[in-house]
Amino acid sequence: MSESDGRVSAWSCDQVAQWLQGEGFGQYVDLLCSQHRVDGLSLLALTEADLRGPPLSLTVLGDVKRLTIVLRRLQRENRSELEELGLWPLDTPPAGLSQGAPRVEWNYGCNGADRLCNGTELRLRNSSRLGCVPGPTLCQTHSNGTFHQPMAGRLDPEVWKTVLSSIYVFLVCGLTSFVMVIVHERVPDMRTYPPLPDIFLDSVPRIPWAFVMAEACGLILCYMFVLILLLHKHRSILLRRLCSLMGTVFLLRCCTMFVTSLSVPGQHLKCASLSYGDTWGKIQRALAIWSGFGMTLTGVQTCGDYMFSGHTVVITMLNFFVTEYTPRNWNLIHTISWVLNLFGIFFILAAHEHYSIDVFIAFYITTRLFLYYHTLANTRAYQHSRRARIWFPMFSFFECNVNGPVPNQYNWPFNKPAFMKHLIG
Incomplete structure (x- = not known):
């Protein structure tokens, strides 16, 4: 027949x-x-x-x-x-899922939507809630109808790419330190170029200990992220994204610091143009800034690196990674993270270490780049297009094998000792 x-x-x-x-x-x-x-x-x-x-x-x-x-x-x-x-x-779910286990279904449209999940529409089919996004997307449901976030079809750790991203941010930090040495030599004379008018700095008295508190906020956020990174199942992808985003923002900061030198924001800074001699002297000073992470807590004092605030970049980026890669119902963690971010920004301004525009631009660039990167990565909108390869070559390279959003799953990163395995059996 x-x-x-x-x-x-x-x-x-x-x-x-x-x-x-x-x-x-x-x-x-x-x-x-x-x-x-x-x-x-x-x-x-x-x-x-x-x-x-x-x-x-x-x-x-x-x-x-x-x-x-x-x-x-x-x-x-x-x-x-x-x-x-x-x-x-x-609906062609992959085989091998037992009854009662999470069920994966292909979804090709969002007609008749009546729910929202992660900003995308949901619809009901056979009394199970399915996630709808443009194009075929894997969504996870349970037999009881409880919706869970879309499952990524492929999440390879690709540790070698993470190593490359770490090298990238390492080199960018070195370049940033060297540019900071150069701009220190070009700091405008305070007698000729007094501090610029600034609404916040002119209105809020300087708090001498505020900058130390801003760095303390950054350290707490850093410890929070390191803990999340160690326990996250997809830690390699998280670290790769942090390095690529941080490196890109600081590379942009190198350009803005180098092309325009702003006057010192306050008389208390005692900044003046300082020459470090030949190239070797500049490299030694850059290594000192590099090894101290550019922090006053490590004894590093810099001048001229105002546009835009590197401290704001680090604090904001860590906050966004902490809140993005933890479950949505971890409200206490998210609240603490945002409080540290906002207080850190306030302390930077209260210390009169930066102009308000330095902090505002740093916050805007960091948040926009983070959201733009993750929107492209989660929707796979331009991962394999020619435009992405031209304008976002690093994004296309790092994210080409990451299929969809990274689920917030956790596991213990270390193997159990042999005696514990023997006791547990």
Whole structure:
């Protein structure tokens, strides 16, 4: 019996048996047609999950894959019939998921949406809530209808890329330190170029200890992120993204510091143009700034590096990573993170170490770049396009194998000691 003899949905079990014989799957005629009475309509609705899961439970992987291929070809050839029956597009969840386990379903549209999840529409199908995003997207549901965040189809650690991103941010920090040495030599004379008018600095008295408190806020945020990084299942991707984003922002900061030298924001800074001699002297000073992370807590004092605030960049970036890669119901952690971020910014301004525009621009650039990067990564909008490869080559390189949002899953990063394994069994 060929597929052209009438409508496939009208085939009887005997006709399905003839089709299976013709395709070389005669050994499954008794199982499908005699035991489970698969007719034409049932045949069109079969998926790989049906073949591998109960009650069929086919165990020969090659047969499962070959039968799936011919079934998909048959379904494509009879798409009009499936559309009339309301079976197209087919939900084709990957096989191997047991009953009661999280179920993965393909979703191709958002028509009839009546829920929201992560900013995308949801719809109800067979009393299960499915996530809808443009294009085929993997979404995770449980049998009780509870929705969970979309599952990423592929999340390779790609440690070698993480190493490259670490080298990238390491080199950018070195370049930033060297540029800070150069701009120190070009600091405008305070007698000729007094501090610029600034609404905040002119209105709020200087607090001498405020800058130390700003760095303390940054250290606390850093410890919080390191703890999250160690416990996160996809720690390699998190670290790679942090390094690539931090390196890019500080590379931009090198440009803004170098092209324009702002006057010193306050008389208390005692900044003046200072020459470090030859190239070797500049390198030694850059190494001192580099090794001290540019922090006053480590004894590093710099001048001229005002546009834009590096402290604001670090504090804001760490805050966004802490809140992005922790579950949404961790409200206490998110509140602490935002309080540290906002207080850190306030302390930077209260210390009169930066102009208000330095802090505002730093916060804006950091947040926009973080959101832009993650929007592209989560939607895969431009990962493989020519435009992305030209304008965002690093993004395309680092994210080409990350398929969708990174789920917030945690595990213990260290192996259990041998004696504990023996005790536990």
